[in-house]
Amino acid sequence: MLSNVVQAAGLVEGAPVLWYANRGSGFVLLGLLTITTVAGVLAGAVPGSREWPRAATQAMHRNVGLLSATFLALHVVTTVVDEFVDVRWWQAIVPFTSGYERIWLGLGVVGLDLILAVIITSMLRHRLGHRLWRGIHVLSYLAWALGTVHGLAMGTDAGTRWGVAFAAVCTMAVAVAIGARLVSLRSAPPSAGAPKANPVTTHRGMP
Amino acid sequence: MSASTRAPDPARQQLTVDWQSCDGHGLCAEILPELVHLDEWHFPVVQRAVPKELERLARAAVVACPKLALKITKP
């Protein structure tokens, strides 16, 4: 119905606006989600400096995350509204229920659900407490991965050289960020001397 | 004697640190250097009483803490 309106709005007949919007938003989404994830990983791994404090990386993570959410919404809406492929609105929320490309679309839907959970828990972070928030937030890695697989499997541009190159660059960026985080975790902070600073028996017979 | 040891002013909002949660990320000191500075091990030294003009920044620091370790209590 909406596509009729769009076509009636005077666009070139047969031009699949919604499909372009869907395809484009999917593409941009991969980039935005990659930036969001990388910023999130690095916020904890890279110490702040005067020029670029940790708070700045954190703010970037939040803002790009919200921007990603906007594009995700656009991506989902255009899928549902576009009549070229038959995806009903509930099939965009409940995974593996669509007739069209059940598996690959389904993975994307799982990613969407995870991102929704991440966003909601982040907004309620102070009420939920740190542990619950973190438990859900860790799933964003999975959401990113599922989105990437979904895009590579279904994306119209996934077959092109630059499409693949873009996906490769995004994947490498996330991998490098995770690597940097693991390295920074491994080199534990200097403990200012061993905790047992004086292993002398301090009381009779009691170490 | 550090600033955090003065008796609390009942009219002002108070900043406190939940020490078990604090991991020394340091975002509080970045956002609110007027009231928070980091010790030699990167943990916050916090001035308890929040002047009125810094209340907004103090709230931002509380929101920014990755471990939810900074708390603000109303007077």
Added chain:
Amino acid sequence: MSGVRVAAGQGTDVWVHEGPRLLADLEHGPGLAVHRRRSNGRQPWPTSGWELAELLEAVDLRGRGGAAFPLARKVRTAAKARGRPVVVVNAAEGEPASSKDSTLMLLKPHLVLDGAQLVAQAIGADTIHVVVPGERPSVQAGVRTAMADRADADPVPMSLHRAECRFVAGESSAVLELLSGRPNLPVTTSRPSAVSGLGGRPTVLSNAETYAQAALLARDGVDAYCSVGTPAEPGTRLLTIDGDGDRPTVLEVAHGTRLAPLLAAADADADNGLLLGGYHGTWLPPAAVADLTVSAMSMIEAGAAIGAGVMLPLRAGACPIRRTAVVVGYLAGESANRCGPCKFGLPALAHAVRDLALGAVRSSERIVQLMDAVERRGACHHPDGTTRSIRSMLRAFPLEVEMHLSGSCTAAAVAVPAGAW
């Protein structure tokens, strides 16, 4: 004088002297029958929290665990607060130099348990938790037997718990954490436990000796209780004295008694300085020790606090700086390692004090800087207790500190006996 084993497995005996109240009639043993014979026919117990609080206030009974908080206030608060109250008997001790609670639980468990039952019934508690030290299995065994012997007669059910083997295990919030099934470590609390403690319920948590004193008071009445001690501080208290003699001594002392003769009776010196209050205590120079009496006020006047009654006199020829270095090293290792300033600051402090003890530094500036950095930053008072011993050492022994800053030690020639505190 009887000697009692309180640390099984390591052969540490403790000398326990007979006392006027708590440690009376030791030769009859800790059994229930003997205890009942002594207690029967005395005054009836208070039946309400209010009545009990009045009784406690008549003698201003303070906690014997170190904080000296009035028990009456805890009782009043818990009796009024929302929820069914809980009683916790803290015999976890924690401090390795203290043996008074272990001694009491081994020799007079029924006095302590009577006190717990008394408080529980008065405030309407439905359960009593007794916490004993993890590193003293003989105490656990003794208390388990005592509790089993009286289980049928007691209205309020009691359960026994083992604390973990660590210094901070006896701290109040750490005990509540243990009882809640979490690690036995201190946490930040927003409300006093008498208002909201174990499981959010009003909790009266007090030292084992405090309950024993309450039981004595209820049994003998105010006048008899006040017949010993001073008008301002009636009654007695338990002390642990460890002066590098043959073994530590636990004794019961009336308030107002001079401390110096007690140290001599415990085979210890009063002439070389004293660490008053245990490892979190205050160093006092010899001149201050001479005038001390066993009284909260006398201790406060000397700039110290009686704490849990642990007296650690320095032996002739021992070096207070070296002793402090050993104590601080131990305390640094006992950090719960949860709060940054304590986890990093205490080991740094231990190194700094050791450097001073070795005569390797020319200024105590680093020590002072570190003490300022760790105090009042953390979930509990472990850092503050640690710095107390260092600050008081600097104040009490300026001559020795000067010597160390110029590279020598007053006691360099004397070897420290192995196993000394």
